[in-house]
Amino acid sequence: MKARHKKLFLIIGGVAVLTVASLLILNAFRNNLVFYFTPTQILAGKAPIHSVFRVGGLVEKGSIKKSGGGLTVDFVVTDLHKAIRVHYHGILPDLFRAGQGVVCQGRLNARGQFIADQVLAKHDAKYMPPEVAQELKDHGGSTTQVDPAPQSYRP
Secondary structure (H helix, E strand, O other): OOHHHHHHHHHHHHHHHHHHHHHHHHHHHHHHOOEEEOHHHHHOOOOOOOOOEEEEEEEOOOOOEEEOOOOEEEEEEEOOOEEEEEEEEOOOOOOOOOOOEEEEEEEEOOOOOEEEEEEEEEOOHHHOOHHHHHHHHHOOOEOOEOOOOOEEEOO
16 A cells, blocks of 8 residues: 555544544533523423423522421522422522522423422522523512512412
8 A cells, every 4th residue: 555545544534533523522512511591481481391401590488398308398499570399309508598599400390390400509699690690680689589479380
């Protein structure tokens, strides 16, 4: 085989390896993407039904219901427009309480309830996307106070 053919095969092989590696990396990124939605967007049907995503807002006052020795918790997350019921089984963060900002990661079930795998809570807007924090401030609320009368989805 001529030296020119060897170089051509090496170049074609290198391009093929780079292409396969790039496709694998892009596939891994796509599988690990977790999108964020507000309760208003979820109730408008913009959230994926069978995929993992995040919902964020404020924990509605008076909505926290614990059962199962305190490890199973049902609560309502609101963006001051609409609200969605969240079910979580596990240990909650120390700063989790009514009126505080929260971001939950999980999926919607068939009844439209959000089943959380992970709950993040903070006393300020650090875990809340800037758009949501601004929207809460624009509607007369703060990231630490909840208006108890938004439209809710409660099956």
